[in-house]
Amino acid sequence: MKFNTLSSALKGKNNPTSKQRVANAIRTAGIAISFDTGSAPADRARYSPTLIRWSANLVREPRSHSRSRTAWWRKKPELLPLNSVVPGAGFGRQTRCSSELPMSDHKPLARQKAIVTGANSGIGESVAIALGLAGADVVVNYVENEDAANGVVDRIHQAGCKAVAHRADVSAQDQVEDMFERAVREFGTIDILVANAGLQRDCAFAEMSLEKWNKVLEVNLTGQFLCAQAATREFLRRGVVPSVSCAAGKIICMSSVHQEIPWAGHANYATSKGGIKLLMESIAQELAPKRIRVNGIAPGAIRTPINTAAWNTPEALKNLLTLIPYGRIGLPEDVARAAVWLASDESDYVVGTTLFVDGGMTLFPGFATNG
Numbered sequence: 001m002k003f004n005t006l007s008s009a010l011k012g013k014n015n016p017t018s019k020q021r022v023a024n025a026i027r028t029a030g031i032a033i034s035f036d037t038g039s040a041p042a043d044r045a046r047y048s049p050t051l052i053r054w055s056a057n058l059v060r061e062p063r064s065h066s067r068s069r070t071a072w073w074r075k076k077p078e079l080l081p082l083n084s085v086v087p088g089a090g091f092g093r094q095t096r097c098s099s100e101l102p103m104s105d106h107k108p109l110a111r112q113k114a115i116v117t118g119a120n121s122g123i124g125e126s127v128a129i130a131l132g133l134a135g136a137d138v139v140v141n142y143v144e145n146e147d148a149a150n151g152v153v154d155r156i157h158q159a160g161c162k163a164v165a166h167r168a169d170v171s172a173q174d175q176v177e178d179m180f181e182r183a184v185r186e187f188g189t190i191d192i193l194v195a196n197a198g199l200q201r202d203c204a205f206a207e208m209s210l211e212k213w214n215k216v217l218e219v220n221l222t223g224q225f226l227c228a229q230a231a232t233r234e235f236l237r238r239g240v241v242p243s244v245s246c247a248a249g250k251i252i253c254m255s256s257v258h259q260e261i262p263w264a265g266h267a268n269y270a271t272s273k274g275g276i277k278l279l280m281e282s283i284a285q286e287l288a289p290k291r292i293r294v295n296g297i298a299p300g301a302i303r304t305p306i307n308t309a310a311w312n313t314p315e316a317l318k319n320l321l322t323l324i325p326y327g328r329i330g331l332p333e334d335v336a337r338a339a340v341w342l343a344s345d346e347s348d349y350v351v352g353t354t355l356f357v358d359g360g361m362t363l364f365p366g367f368a369t370n371g
């Protein structure tokens, strides 16, 4: 085992050549691991001691992630022999960027207070934890599964930040107002809203009940309207506090590639996401003069409970990967890192933009071999 080689390469992790040395050492040890590219802070985090330990564990314990331990979509990367064909390699055999959000001294959200809706699972869970790791105190909103929400709160406490779980249906105005009142009571104010809560009620159009239509629109679109409005009122009341952030507040609307891509069998969902796009852009335009930054994130296929059927069999995953030029399904952490950046002053001049985190799904992949 070449563990010593890896350890000695890792000692210089802060010097400029360390990435190359880590990559070489890992290669020498006979495995491939993918490091994604990203902004400087995320990059620093990725090479933090936590990740380095994690990488070392991979070297020593190549198949440590048996299905029995936790849901397999949360597992750490499988190891691939160097000569494996990586793109679209199939069920559970893809290289992955970091599926951990490591502790880091870099705290771009220090002293900031956030609300993340739908934070008890999937993308929302990962975003809430990432904001905590980046230094923010977080209200972990949920509507069901209190235990899961409390688990997220614990993870944020471990990162040294405050967190509370708060049950609220984002489509009910009184519950949204209560949630913001509690946030201000507990934390003093709110600087960041990640309007993430969303659901699918898929159905052929001819069969779609008004109930299914309304439910999706109420939670996905009206929920974002209500939360963004409550956040805006608090941002306007407080204004800019330069020692905390350049902006009076940041709103991140969780959208989807389906704000652009039509989706048969999901007319309610795609409509809600198209609505989020123009809601986000309209309020971004209106609120920018008040120094409130509103942006969107449009995830593609991210491995979460909302789309289990799209990835939980080898065949489904293979089909899905034909839509993803980058050759792997996304992870909640891919989205979480984007959310931290959009919430931080590092993106201070980014206003009214949708950041697609989709492995190229919106690049019309069918045209790579046709047209």
Ligand code: BGC
Pocket: 200, 255, 256, 257, 258, 299, 300, 301, 302, 306, 307, 310
């Ligand atoms: C949906 C997922 C889907 C992905 C790509 C997301 O917005 O929630 O179910 O897999 O878009 O189609």
